[in-house]
Amino acid sequence: MPQPSTHILEGINLSCIRDDRILFENLSFSLTAGQTLLLEGKNGSGKTSLLRILCGFREADEGQILWCGEAVEDSQYHADMAYVGHLDGVKKELTVLENLKVSLALGTQGTYSIQQALVRVQLSGYDDALVQTLSAGQKRRLSLARLLITHNILWILDEPFTSLDKQGIILIETLMTEHCANGGMIVLTSHHDIVLPDVSLQRIQLS
């Protein structure tokens, strides 16, 4: 019988200062398997800055991030985490298939094969299309396929609904619900009001 996931992400007393402006300070949270953390706040309030700190792209000015009780740098954190930012993390000079093969080579095989993921995100038939020829919404769908083909416990998503049509929004809400039901966890920013009735949702409001 599979053991329940015991993964836990903790932010402890995090602070971020930009150009002498305090974006947030003493910010703490604790996220366990199956949960989603939604960062809310107006433009410029620091949501992306917090995500970038969680990804390790920059350090917090104060505070600590723990993964399963250990400092992230001493843990499996970066192998367990996947980030989809504004730029989708795809190489525009490569084809759809080549991009997914690169992602797979850099990660651990997830539950979906490349072809299964392309069907799921409604990009089947686009294998040989250069990414630069895809629409913005299709690029976003490709970035979702990356999440499906590799095994990652923590998804960090910056405005994942951007450019998606109504079906795309439903798709990502479904994928997020499934990820959490399978013991995954998600931290995201969104200006879109998300509907995840079966997910334990925490919110942090940045001002």
Ligand SMILES: Nc1ncnc2c1ncn2[C@@H]1O[C@H](COP(=O)(O)OP(=O)(O)OP(=O)(O)O)[C@@H](O)[C@H]1O
């Ligand atoms: N590299 C940087 N150097 C200096 N200031 C920065 C840098 N990146 C962001 N900032 C500033 O930090 C503040 C917060 O930016 P951030 O991108 O985290 O906001 P956000 O809440 O994600 O905004 P939005 O909703 O518009 O995406 C802004 O005032 C921004 O100008």
